[in-house]
Amino acid sequence: MENTGLPAVVRSLLAAVEDRPDDVALRVHVAGLLVTLGDPAAALAHCAAALERDPGNAEALTVLSKATNQLRGAPAEGAPSQFDWSAAENEMAAIVQPALVEDPAPHPDDDTVEPPGLTLSDVGGLEEVKRRLDAAFLVPMRNPEMRRLYGRSLPGGLLLYGPPGCGKSFLARAIAGELGARFFTVSLSDILDVWVGSSERNLHEMFEIARRNAPCVLFFDEIDALGQKRVHLRTSTAMRGTVNQLLTELDSVKSANDGVFVLGATNHPWDVDTALLRPGRFDRLLLVAPPDGPARDAILRYHLRDRPLEGIEIAKLVQRSEHFSGADLAHLCDTAAEHAMLESVRTQQARPIRMTDFDQAFGEVKPSIGPWLQDARNVVMFADAAGKFDDLLAYLRQRGMA
Known part of the structure; x- marks a missing residue:
């Protein structure tokens, strides 16, 4: 098909491609139009x-597939009657194959492992959480001789759960500090890959990095996404394989690897595959509830530490912010600071943050954990036959929700 027979707009686009040969998006758009016009x-x-x-441009590969399918069929009117398919196939293989075999996702290495830093002394309040954490996880880890004397096996993984924004990741880093261990955090994006088998390989590599850096806390954030119930994954073979690989790696850590401590965090522990919660895997669940009074005091002071203040009464802020998550408290401080800043800009005279700014902020910022608490109530009241979430039930009863 000669260019003169093309619509004017396509001829203009082809001219633009000649002027900007490296404009990939433009080329792919023109290619799509040419397929539609019967010139594959x-x-x-x-x-x-x-x-x-x-290489690997998804839209280009899609248009390429349409063009090749069209070429394999009957030639469109005006298209070349003879096409050297084998030559074109060889030419395209040199271009397309690297995109198909190359895994573009970068893999983490040992440099992403953090040295010990925070400890539980850096965590304000949450004394009951610290006490349970010490008894269930830290004491056996710190005292191997006593553990052997009393026949106490090494604990499996620890799963921290609770509403979003309440400091589960911060607490995990503090646990690593208490153990004098390095900290290596893993998210869903570090694992999942479009290439068959790559997700399992990535997961194995995460554990290998932790083993090379032992003692190391391997922390899986939002583990309900990575280790979700396999009954919900009947149509996703790849995700089922990833859950199975995680189970295998956890068993390997339990039986053959010293110094790798596995922690997980989730907002929805009821969505985690039950096989992950059996003894030897994530067999200890610890509720990280919204911060209590001392914790809210510490969080507020932290977020106000480098800001100009006048007449701020932390005790009153603590009292008014019951049921706020840590993220809510940070947002509250930011909102109060914003009101002070806007007035300073309006008056062209800088002033400190005052309680009146917080009065306005409380009118705008509300606790965000309400929907989570409602979901949690439904689970513990109607779907927790095994009693895994008894501590959550106790918390809800304290709030009069159960």
Whole structure:
């Protein structure tokens, strides 16, 4: 098909491609139009040029597939009657194959492992959480001789759960500090990969990094996304394989690897696969509830420490912020600071943050954990036959919700 027979807008786009040969998005768009107009050979050339510049471009690969399918079928009117398919196939293989085999996702290395830093003394309040954490996890870890004397096995993994924004990740780092261990955090994006088998390989590599850096706390954030119930994954073979690999790695840590301590955090522990919660895996669950009074005091002081203040009564702020999460408290401080800043800009005279700014902030910032508490209530009241969430039930009863 000659360019003169193309619509004017397509001819203009082709001219633009000649002027900007490295514009991948433009090339792919033109290729799509050429496929629609029945010129797959020309579309193929533009796809090749696009993939040379951006290997793995998903849209280019899609248009390429349409063009090749069209070429394999009957030629469109005006398209070349003879097409050397084998030559084109060989030419495209050199361009497309690297995009198909290359795994573009970067893999974490040992440099991403953090040295010991925080300890539980840096965590304000939450004394009951600290006490239970010490008894269930830290004491056996710190005292191997006593553990052997009393026949106490090494604990499996510890799962921290609770509403979002309440400091589960901060607490995990403090646990690593208490153990004098390095800290290595893993998220869903570090594991999942579009390539078959790569997610399992990535997960194995995370454990290998932790083993090389032992003693090390391997922390899985939002583990309900990575280790969700397999009954919900019937149509996702890849995700089922990832859950199975996680189970295998946890068993390996239990039986053959010293100095790797596995922690997980989740807002929805009831969505975690039950096999992950059996003894030897994530067999200890610890509720990290919204911060209590001393914790709110510490959090407020932390977020106000470097800001100009006048007449701020922390005790009153603590009293008014019951049921606020740590994230809510940070937002409260930011909002109060914003009101002070806006007035300073308006009057062209800087002033400190005052209680009146917090009065306005309390009118705008409300506790964010309400929906989570309602979901949690439904689970513990109607779906917790095994009693895994008794501490959550006790917390809800304190609030008069159960």
